[in-house]
Amino acid sequence: MHKEAVGAQKQRTGLNRIVHALGYSVAGLRAGWSETAFRQEAMLAVCLVPLAFFVGTNWLEVAVLCAVVIWVMVVELLNTGIETAIDRIGPEWHDLSKRAKDMGSAAVLLSLLLCAGVWAAAIWHRLS
Structure with missing residues (x-):
């Protein structure tokens, strides 16, 4: 290149x-594919996106189920971008670098919790 x-x-x-x-x-x-976490989330998406068409009871539910799965991948890419930029600055430990990486990680955690919550609610709704 x-x-x-x-x-x-x-x-x-x-x-x-x-x-x-x-x-x-x-x-x-x-x-992003070179990152293990992104690959794992992509494989999860390959399973969950088609499953959304069976779990969702209308187009809006299917769209939301797919969207939260894709959202996890988006947040993971942003987190990886933050980590990469911090690592480019230098390998030495710095409190601000740690905070940035920790906040990126927290964003991934929140996106995963959102995804799990939406899927759990949709499955609960489907089964009841």
Whole structure:
């Protein structure tokens, strides 16, 4: 991959900008795939998204069940981005670096709890 000038993306317009942005997004997904947690969540999504069509009783429930699963993956990618940026700064311990990483981890935990709660409620509703 060649290096671009800083801000080169800002100079692009129209379809050219969209195509390049898509390339960056795919690169981000590939980078996320190298993280164990993201792979685990992606495998969970492969199971849960199709299951949402059986658990949900209408299109809105199916959409919410799918959305909370995808939300976990989004938060995991953001957490990984935070961790990567902190690690680039340097390997030495710093209280602010720890706080940033801990908050990213807490965000992942909250997204997982949200996902579990929504799924539990939907299954409970389906079974009752």
